[in-house]
Structures are given as structure tokens and as C-alpha cells.
Amino acid sequence: MIEIELVELINRIQRVKAESQIIELKAAHKGCPKKLYDTLSAFSNQDSGGIIIFGLDEKENYKIVGVYDAQDLINKVNEQCKQMIPVVRPMFTIVQLYGVNVVSAEIPGIDISERPCYYGGVGRVKGSYIRSGDSDEPMSEYEIYSYEAYRKKYEDDVRINEKAAMDTVDIIQLEKYLEIIKENNPKLSKLSDDQIRQFLNMVVDGKPTLVCILLFSIYPQMLYPQYTINAMVVPGYEKGDISLDGSRFIDNRRIEGTIFEILEDSIKFLQKNMRIKTVIDPNTGKRIDKLEYPIVALREAVLNALVHRDYSIHTQSMPIEIVMYKDRIEIKNPGGLYGRLTIDKLGKIQPDTRNPLLARALETLKITENRYSGIPTIQRELKEAGLTEAKFLNSRNEFVVTFYNAYDNPDKLEIEPSKIAILGFCKQPRSRKEIGDFLGKTTIYYVTKQFINPLLKSGELKMTIPEYPKSKNQKYYSHMEA
Numbered sequence: 001m002i003e004i005e006l007v008e009l010i011n012r013i014q015r016v017k018a019e020s021q022i023i024e025l026k027a028a029h030k031g032c033p034k035k036l037y038d039t040l041s042a043f044s045n046q047d048s049g050g051i052i053i054f055g056l057d058e059k060e061n062y063k064i065v066g067v068y069d070a071q072d073l074i075n076k077v078n079e080q081c082k083q084m085i086p087v088v089r090p091m092f093t094i095v096q097l098y099g100v101n102v103v104s105a106e107i108p109g110i111d112i113s114e115r116p117c118y119y120g121g122v123g124r125v126k127g128s129y130i131r132s133g134d135s136d137e138p139m140s141e142y143e144i145y146s147y148e149a150y151r152k153k154y155e156d157d158v159r160i161n162e163k164a165a166m167d168t169v170d171i172i173q174l175e176k177y178l179e180i181i182k183e184n185n186p187k188l189s190k191l192s193d194d195q196i197r198q199f200l201n202m203v204v205d206g207k208p209t210l211v212c213i214l215l216f217s218i219y220p221q222m223l224y225p226q227y228t229i230n231a232m233v234v235p236g237y238e239k240g241d242i243s244l245d246g247s248r249f250i251d252n253r254r255i256e257g258t259i260f261e262i263l264e265d266s267i268k269f270l271q272k273n274m275r276i277k278t279v280i281d282p283n284t285g286k287r288i289d290k291l292e293y294p295i296v297a298l299r300e301a302v303l304n305a306l307v308h309r310d311y312s313i314h315t316q317s318m319p320i321e322i323v324m325y326k327d328r329i330e331i332k333n334p335g336g337l338y339g340r341l342t343i344d345k346l347g348k349i350q351p352d353t354r355n356p357l358l359a360r361a362l363e364t365l366k367i368t369e370n371r372y373s374g375i376p377t378i379q380r381e382l383k384e385a386g387l388t389e390a391k392f393l394n395s396r397n398e399f400v401v402t403f404y405n406a407y408d409n410p411d412k413l414e415i416e417p418s419k420i421a422i423l424g425f426c427k428q429p430r431s432r433k434e435i436g437d438f439l440g441k442t443t444i445y446y447v448t449k450q451f452i453n454p455l456l457k458s459g460e461l462k463m464t465i466p467e468y469p470k471s472k473n474q475k476y477y478s479h480m481e482a
Contacts, residue, residue, distance in 0.1 A: 001051075003095045006104050010053070010097070014062045016465050018473055019134035021048070028054035028103075029065040032076040037119035038136040040081060040088050041129040043107035044117035045139075047342075050131065052077075052090075055102035066100020077105055085120045086110060112340055115147040130396070133472070142314040142397060149312065150339050150352070156312045157211040157355040158201040161223050164208050168223075174202065174216045180364055201357055210311060211358045214259050215365075221256045224316055229255040229262055229302070231269045231322040237446040239323070254319075259306050259358075260367065266302045266322060267295060273324055275405075290385075292405050293329060297381035297390070300374045301331050301401045307359055307368060308399075310335025315397075327449070329403045337394045346392060347375030422451055422461070422478075429464050429475035452476060 001009070009023075019025055024039050036052065043050030054073060057065045067073050074092050081088035090105040110117050116139055118127035128139040149156070178196055182189045188196055197203040202212040213220050220227060233250040235243035242248055251273055255265045274292040305320045315334040323330045337343070339352035353359050362368045378401075379389050386406060393400040418439055425438050436447040455461035456476070464475045 001091075001093050001104065001106065003093060006053075006093050006095045006102070007097070009051070009104075010056065010064070010095075010102060012467060013053070013056065014064075016467060016471070017062050018465065018468060018471055019058070020468055020471075021046075021131055021133060022050040023134075024050060024052045024136075025056045025058050025062070026052060026054045027057040027059070027065055028067045028073060029057070029100075031068055032073050036077065036080050037084065037121070037127065038129045040084050040107060041117050041119060041127060042131040042136040044084070044088055044110045045115050045129065046131050047109045049107050049109040052105045052107065053102065054105070055100065064097050064100065064102060066097075067103050070094050070101040070103050073103055074105075083120055084117055085124075086114050086117060088117065112147070113151050115151075116144055132396075140397070142312075145312065145314055146310075146335070154312075155201075155355075155357065156310070157214075157358045158204065158209045159313075160204050160207045160209055161213070162207075164213060164223055166203070166206070166208060168217055168219070169208050169212060170216050170218055174212070177216070177361070177365065184364065200361075209357075211355070211361060214311075214358065215361060217258065219256075220258060226317045226319050227311070229266050229305075229320045229322055231255055231266060231324075233273045233324040235326075236443065237325055237327060237449075238443045241443065259362070263299070263303055263306060263367075267299055270298050270322070270324070270329070271295065293387070293403055294381040294385045297378040297385075297403065298329070300378050300381075301390070301403070303362075303368055304374050304401075305331055305333035305399075307362060308335075308338065308354055309333040311355060311358075327405060329405075331401045333399050334397065336397060336399050343392050343394055347373070347379075418451060419455060419460075422455065424478075426461060426476055426478040429477040431475050435476065 013019075013023065013025070022043070024043075026033050026036075033054075039050070039052060043052075055065060055067045057063050077090065077092075081090055088107060090107055093104045093106075095102050116124065116128035118124050118129075121127065124144060125141065126138075128144055129136045130139050130143065131137075148154075174197075175193070178193055181196065181200065188199070191199065194203075201209055203209065208217070210224075213223060214227065217223070230253075232252045235241055235247065235250055240248070243250065251269070253269055255262050255269065257265065270293070271291070277290045277292070302322070309315070309320060310333075312335075318334040320334070321330075321332040323332075335354065337346075337351075338354040341349075341351040345351070359368070368374075382389060382403070388404050391402045391404075393402070422435060422438070425435065430438070432444050432448055432452065435452065436442065436444055439447060439451070441447050452461065456463070461476045461478055463469060464477065465471045465473060468474070
């Protein structure tokens with residue numbers, strides 16, 4: 001960055017009084033910080049990289065204290081960067097303010113194929129970090145494995161379980177699959193069935209692979225008890241909300257079987273627990289029952305979770321989860337987006353496939369198209385149903401799809417008066433918790449969604465830290481204090 005950009009960044013930090021996902025502050029007026037390795041690793045392991053600013057003291061209300069010696073600082077930071085694997089190449093900027101020097105070090109994000117970046121002095125396991133908010137957190141063993149699995153192209157769907165045996169496989173269903181393969185690929189008909197099974201990686205060393213068990217086992221959960229879907233209906237807007245009779249769940253089920261059985265039983269569960277709205281067709285006058293959510297969209301989301309979840313040994317104790325709330329459905333699967341795929345590219349590019357054999361088998365069986373049309377199909381179905389687009393969240397070790405319904409909320413009558421009250425209460429900046437306490441609401445998600453977000457959208461409420469909407473120090477106001 002150029003000097004004027006650094007000055008503007010310093011001014012913004014002093015105004016906001018907070019670090020962030022990409023900003024780390026170090027005082028450095030008494031010497032160079034000796035252990036920058038955690039931050040160097042964390043910034044290198046995120047696409048955006050990050051910026052370390054030396055010469056601002058967070059403990060002194062973000063005062064500009066300057067650095068002890070700009071050139072010596074740069075040399076010593078560079079020495080620490082050389083101890084990272086791979087080596088970090090920072091870009092420095094120096095600016096003089098109030099008679100002292102402030103130094104920034106821009107840390108570039110490294111390519112995903114080279115991650116994790118870690119401190120060589122302690123090794124990959126102890127030296128790999130990831131940025132979470134404004135702190136550097138040690139990478140879990142699974143997060144480290146995920147990068148290695150992508151780099152080395154591990155195929156977890158073809159691993160074998162030493163306890164597995166061919167007599168646990170439904171041979172008839174497996175043979176039907178082989179017949180389809182032969183029809184589509186006549187040259188394979190020259191091989192024996194055993195050769196084809198091995199060629200397709202359905203069997204390795206005489207044992208069924210994971211994909212064979214998931215698709216054709218008599219009971220997959222005999223070997224993999226948590227490769228299931230845990231489906232539940234809660235009575236409120238968050239887990240922990242209870243109904244009038246004290247129940248935490250309206251319905252709660254563990255869905256087992258092969259992938260085909262889990263998919264179909266999950267859809268039945270969703271249909272059973274969805275509300276039905278009767279509408280009148282304006283053209284014909286006929287009454288039409290309309291489901292709360294479009295089934296096609298939900299099926300695509302559940303199928304995507306089953307196909308693209310992480311099936312490594314690190315996540316085999318983690319089931320997929322479907323949770324139905326009053327206002328939404330969340331479908332969560334273990335393992336974030338794979339490889340270079342990002343949220344903004346979903347459904348737009350051909351991604352790397354975490355479980356290529358499983359995806360191919362389901363395409364052959366016409367369960368999925370495997371043409372990256374799932375996300376566009378979901379959004380199209382929701383639009384046709386008059387619902388808002390599905391939201392996608394890619395967090396540490398988890399991918400979440402959220403569908404929102406359009407049904408009138410039973411609390412609707414209280415919303416408008418409460419909005420008016422909030423605007424009066426927020427003549428002074430208030431936090432989300434303070435607004436929730438004022439309304440007598442304990443669920444912050446509900447307060448944010450039903451009250452704060454609409455008022456932000458209308459411009460009636462404003463944020464004190466608009467540059468960092470998710471800051472833990474965020475407050476909301478209806479007008480500036482006098």
C-alpha cells in the first residue's frame with residue numbers, strides 16, 4: 001500500500017478501536033515483537049492475507065506510539081518470515097506521524113496448494129494457525145489434514161475398513177450397478193465382474209470400499225454408525241428454545257441406511273414437518289395446497305450434503321444435521337467447501353470434487369446430474385415459490401445451507417410497536433444484547449433478524465462500526481448523540 005492508504009487505515013482503526021480478520025496491531029515502540037509466527041501463519045492461511053501494523057498500542061487506546069527503529073524492525077520481521085514454511089514474503093510501508101514512524105507489513109495469502117503455512121521451529125501440527133475474528137487460533141488436526149488431502153488428492157471414498165466383508169453388501173444391487181456401467185461402456189463387458197469391481201474401486205484387496213458400503217451395504221451404519229442424518233424440529237428460533245409443554249423437540253429422528261434410503265427418508269421427514277398453506281388460484285378460483293418450502297430445492301441440498309460431505313476418518317463421528325426452526329431450515333454437513341471453491345463461485349464453475357467416485361456412481365444411477373446445477377436449481381425453485389434465496393455459510397469444518405420460509409410469524413403483531421420502541425431506546429448506541437433485554441427477548445438471533453436488520457435496511461438504525469458489521473463491539477443508534 002502507499003503511505004496515504006496506510007494513514008487512512010490507521011485513522012479508521014483509531015475510530016473503530018478494534019483489530020479485525022485482516023488487521024493485527026503491535027506496539028513495537030520498545031523493540032520488535034519476538035513471536036509473530038502465529039499471526040504470520042494465520043494471515044498466510046487465508047485468501048485475503050492480512051496486515052500487521054507496528055506502532056499503534058491497543059492497550060493505550062490505540063495511541064500512535066511509533067516503532068523503536070523502522071529499519072531494524074523490518075529486518076527482524078523478515079528474519080521471522082524466513083522461518084515460516086513456505087517462506088513468507090511481506091511488503092512493508094513506512095509513514096511518519098506526529099514525529100514517529102509507523103510500519104505496516106502486508107502478509108499475502110499463499111496458494112491453497114501450499115497450505116498450511118507454519119512455523120518451522122515447531123512443525124506443521126503445532127505451528128499452523130488460522131485467523132478467527134481478531135485472534136490467531138491453532139489449526140485443528142482435521143484442518144491441517146484437509147489441506148493435505150486436497151494437495152495430495154486423497155480419495156477418502158475409496159478407503160477400506162478392515163472389518164468390512166463382501167457378505168455385508170447387497171450383491172444384487174451392486175450387480176445392477178455393474179450392468180449399467182457395462183451398458184454405458186461396452187468395452188468393459190470384456191472384463192469379469194471382479195475386474196470391473198476393482199477397476200471402479202468398489203472392491204480393494206477383496207474388501208468393499210467406503211463408497212460400495214454407502215451405496216450397496218445391507219446396513220452401512222454397522223461399520224460407520226455416524227454416517228447418518230440427524231433431523232430435528234425445534235419449537236423456536238434457536239436450539240434450546242422450548243415449547244409450552246417444555247419440549248425441546250417437536251420431532252427428532254436419526255435417519256440411517258444407504259445414501260438412497262437416507263435421501264428419501266430425509267425428504268419424508270421434511271414433508272411431514274412442513275406446514276401447508278392453502279391459497280386460491282386467482283385464475284381458476286381453485287384452492288391449492290402449498291408447501292412451506294419447495295421439495296425439489298430441499299432434495300438438492302440434502303443430496304449435496306450426502307455427496308460432498310467429508311468422509312475422512314477425522315469426521316466419521318459427525319453426522320449431517322437437518323434442523324427445522326420456525327422461520328428456517330438449516331442443513332449442515334461436516335467439511336467446508338473443498339479446494340479452491342468459494343461461496344461466490346457455487347454453481348458457476350466446475351469445482352474440484354471431494355468424493356469423485358461417489359459422485360460418479362450417483363450420476364450413473366441418475367440420482368444426481370453432477371453437472372454443478374444443484375445450486376442454480378435450489379435458487380430457481382425458491383424464486384418460483386416466492387421465497388428469498390438460500391444462504392450458504394462456509395465456516396471452520398462445516399458447510400451450512402439455510403432456507404427461509406415466508407409464513408406469517410406468530411409474533412408479528414408485536415413487531416411494529418417494538419420497532420418504534422427500539423428507535424427511541426437507541427437514541428444512545430446500544431448492543432444487540434441490550435436491545436434484546438429491552439424487548440424481553442433472550443434469543444439474539446431472533447432480535448437481530450426480526451428487529452435490527454429491517455431497521456438497518458430501512459436506514460432507521462445505523463451501526464457505530466459500519467466497516468466491521470460483525471464486530472463484538474458493534475452497537476446501533478437511531479441518530480447521533482447530541
